[in-house]
Amino acid sequence: MLYLSILIIGLLTGTFCRKISLFKKLDTSISATIWTMLFVFGVSIGSNKELVSNVGNIGLQAFILAFCGVAGSVLAASMSFSLFFKKKGGRHEK
Numbered sequence: 001m002l003y004l005s006i007l008i009i010g011l012l013t014g015t016f017c018r019k020i021s022l023f024k025k026l027d028t029s030i031s032a033t034i035w036t037m038l039f040v041f042g043v044s045i046g047s048n049k050e051l052v053s054n055v056g057n058i059g060l061q062a063f064i065l066a067f068c069g070v071a072g073s074v075l076a077a078s079m080s081f082s083l084f085f086k087k088k089g090g091r092h093e094k
Helices: 002-016 026-046 049-053 055-084
Strands: none
Touching: 026 049, 049 055
16 A cells, blocks of 8 residues: 555656656656666576576466566557547547
């Protein structure tokens, strides 16, 4: 519940402050933060001996889960685009 509250507060802050130039520059810092988090996540996985030794056993399961997650996201995005952004003439709105 705490995480959801923080997300909603951030959403409201972003909505009301979107015209401030400082907030427009956040895209770069968000990307850098995501890349840093991925790197740290990779380091923590790589340092776990038990996990690295079982990569062969869990690799196929991880691939299947990742593939299904991506496929589901693409399907949901496609459906959302069709429902909300396509005009009747076949072109999307700008």
